[in-house]
Amino acid sequence: MKKLILIRHAKATHESGYADFDRPLKQSGMQDALMMAEVLKDRSIVPEIVVTSPALRTLTTAQIFTEHLQLPPSQTNIKIYEASESALVNVVNSLPNEYGYIGLVGHNPGISQLLHYLTGQLRDVPTCAMALISFDNDDWRSISNEDGHLSFYDSPKG
Incomplete structure (x- = not known):
């Protein structure tokens, strides 16, 4: 059985002067990421590792999660x-x-x-939302359309 938690990056700035790749998190985004990491910790649904986009906003979100959950540094994938x-x-x-x-x-x-492809469920995924998907599969390579079951969903919006 495999489990995947999808996490959308936390709220980032839209101020001018930043390339999209280099947009930092807002203070509220950092607070949301910490709050959502705490939700995972409280529910004991902590991943073994985190893989993230190397864009600044996703990297920072991942770093907040890995530090708070005491995980190894996240791995990046462009x-x-x-x-x-x-x-x-x-x-x-x-x-x-x-x-x-x-x-x-x-x-x-x-x-x-x-999320929709793996579970067949349409969900609003605001910044810092999390969706835990469970699979009966034992091999990541075998996962495909609607193989997953949405077993947990939460967002800072509640």
Whole structure:
């Protein structure tokens, strides 16, 4: 059995002067990320590792989660940045099989599309929302359309 928690990055600035890749989190985004990491900790649904887009806002979100949950530093994958649904499915299929529970921090619309693809469920995925998907599969490479079951969903909006 594999478990994947999809996490959309926390709220980032839209101020001018930043390239999209380099947009930092707002203070409220940092607070949301810490709050959502605490939700995972309280529910004992902590991933073994976190894989993230290397964009500043996702990297910072992942760092807040890994530090608060006392996980190893997150691994980056450029394929997550601006990824389409099919690109994210490829990322999931290439996750390291030695891990049974992985966190993936990314961007919308890709995270919403991936959630729908894997579970068949349409959900609003605001910044810092989390969706835990459980699979009966034992191999990340075998995961495909609607293989997953949404077992937990939460966002800072409640």
